[in-house]
Amino acid sequence: MSKKQVTFADIAEYTNFSKTTISRYFNHPDSLTVENQEKISQALDTLGYKKNKLAKVLANGKSEFIGIIVPNLYLHYYSEMLTQFLSSYSDYHYKFLVFASEHGAEEEQQYIEELLSYQIEGLIVLSHTLPSEKLASYQIPVIAIEREAKYISSVNTDNYMGALQATSLLIRDKCDILIHINVNVNKSAPAYDRIRAFQATCEEYHVPYDIDLSVEGDSYHEILNVIREIFNKIEAKYPNQKKGIFLANDTYANMFLNLIFQKYGTFPSTYEIVGFDNSPIASEAILPITTIGQQIDVIVKTAMDLLVQQMEEQKKRVPKPLGEPVHKQIAPVLIRRNTTK
Amino acid sequence: MSKKQVTFADIAEYTNFSKTTISRYFNHPDSLTVENQEKISQALDTLGYKKNKLAKVLANGKSEFIGIIVPNLYLHYYSEMLTQFLSSYSDYHYKFLVFASEHGAEEEQQYIEELLSYQIEGLIVLSHTLPSEKLASYQIPVIAIEREAKYISSVNTDNYMGALQATSLLIRDKCDILIHINVNVNKSAPAYDRIRAFQATCEEYHVPYDIDLSVEGDSYHEILNVIREIFNKIEAKYPNQKKGIFLANDTYANMFLNLIFQKYGTFPSTYEIVGFDNSPIASEAILPITTIGQQIDVIVKTAMDLLVQQMEEQKKRVPKPLGEPVHKQIAPVLIRRNTTK
DNA sequence: TTGTACGCGTTATCAC
DNA sequence: GTGATAACGCGTACAA
DSSP states (O other), X not given: OOSOOOOHHHHHHHHTOOHHHHHHHHHOGGGSOHHHHHHHHHHHHHHTOOOOHHHHHHHHOOOOEEEEEESOSSSHHHHHHHHHHHHTHHHHOOEEEEXXXXXXXXXXXXXXXXXXHTTOSEEEEOOOSSOHHHHHTTOSOEEEESSOOSSSXXXXXXXXXXXXXXXXXXXXXXXXXXXXXXXXXXXXXXXXXXXXXXXHHHHHTTOOEEEEEEEOOSSHHHHHHHHHHHHHHHHHHXXXXXXXXXXXXXXXXXXXXXXXXXXXXSOOTTXXXXXXXXXXHHHHSSSOOEEEEOOHHHHHHHHHHHHHHHHHHHHSSSOOOOOSOOEEEEOOEEXXXXXXX | OOXXXXXXHHHHHHHTOOHHHHHHHHHOGXXXXXXXXXXXXXXXXXXXXXXXXXXXXXXXXXXXXXXEEESXXXXXXXXXXXXXXXXXXXXXXXXXXXXXXXXXXXXXXXXXXXXXXXXXXXXXXXXXXXXXHHHHTTOSOEEEESSOOSSSEEEEEOHHHHHHHHHHHHHHTTOSEEEEEEEOOOTTSTTHHHHHHHHHHHHHTTOOEEEEEEEOOSSHHHHHHHHHHHHHHHHXXXXXXXXXXXXSSHHHHHHHHHHHHHHHSSOOTTEEEEEEEXXXXXXXXXXXXXXXXXXXXXXXXXXXXXXXXXXXXXXSSSOOOOOSOOEEEEOOEEEOOTTOO
């Protein structure tokens, strides 16, 4: 900042070309003679030119910015998503402006305005505070991930298929009673399909089942206490039966597994456990946990392809007005480890 | 993008003011009559004005961007750092441009150039591929976190104090033999102090000790295998002594704990374990693990204060030339849980 | 209190 | 193949 930046004007003066030619050197180098390219290249070095992308954006309107709003990065699921998006840079060359928002709708709206003021070309939303109708009103390509998305495009894990795989496995392994443990999922959330699939599959195969949606709490310990209660209830209610437990995520599954292990000092054959997400804890647990793995890399690639396509459309002279939302589902994969079979 | 943006010119025309007055409305509202403020405010609404921060930056040079380079977000330590930085937005109003870089120096340099081209005012570096001398050469405020930082300012956990606390605890608890397990840390890395402190404390109190720096591997399973070997070695070498194990991080500590638990079905009184980081796994383990908690929130606040101060200096008409690097250390806290006492 | 004129660094249009 | 010139949207002397 101390000395002024070196600009095209400086290069132009130094090389006796015009600013236009310098610009062309960067954007249409073929239209210069190789000789002159070399001249300019030299000048750039000796003058120590550093490009200013902001000026470029102001001039041509293409910011190459994508806004992304996550609830937090504390949960591995979100941080893994963000990692994948960030590393998509090498393929797509879009930069990400990231906001973490957990404090309600006003905050999130404010963040979106801020993002828009930086001329973002698209938006990726993993948070769930703003209804999709509101998001759609911003008139900019938006991709929702694993959230309500009636009015905007979305990419989700095929939650139904995931829960179906988990449930089928437990049935194949001849569990006497199947139990699904979850929070009280909102019916509009994609994850609600896990409950639907569990129930439908159990009924289809005429297997006794239980669904416990009583999990809640803001801290690890609060949740652990709830899981403990559920565990005790199950122990009391189904003492001698083989219990197949399908939990909403690997964190819950790990808690449940720990409770079992602490009581028995081992993993008894009267239990099978399946988690969801394939987060690190599933591998790090006292016994590696069988889980349904979300293909986050595929989800991210799909989201980026979709978003890029919509953003390209918006750059045309006569952009179509953001047609019907597109909804994609990504198949999860069953990862069999040591808490089943 | 379809219709052109509403600009100050449009507002000016509509309100019969000049562009300057509109600008002042935003930047020095006091210099307008309340009456005229109201007029402009109305116009903004009816015309649907949306601000363009990029244009503002181009005009006044203050981008309010901070670049941040992390190795990855897969490790909880980094994602927690990023979360804290992102949430510092509400206090400092700097936006973060994030790159994840694990593929060597060229990539990282390229990212820095990109960041520079967006006129970032400061840079935060958590990766360790580029030497601090190189980073210093960019002539922009840089804060290093938990990495080599000879030529740039830095904020680190007081690793020495952390390891001292861990070691002292194990000594107080009357362990017969103390063992530190770690990777072969580079001597220039701040984390090397953990090894130094462990050794110094053991010697000061004349307690027998062992240091095993053989941990390595790129995947969970590779590392686990190394830890297993170490575990077996320790079991054979110190069968009846009380062993105090201090591990480089909670992931290793959890592995070690699992191996113990799998062998004994419980946590025998011949072991004590202390980890480092206070990452989630320390709470989620089969037995909550005693650990040294890094105060990431304090680290981040310290880093931001330092960076902001340096950035403010750079904005002055005659900025000082980025004086001597400042190095801050943040005290960690001992978190006693169930693997000690 | 308000306005004029120009600068920020780059791209786009049209000419030659 | 190259060059004027006018945008892009906003800030800021300087003047009134």
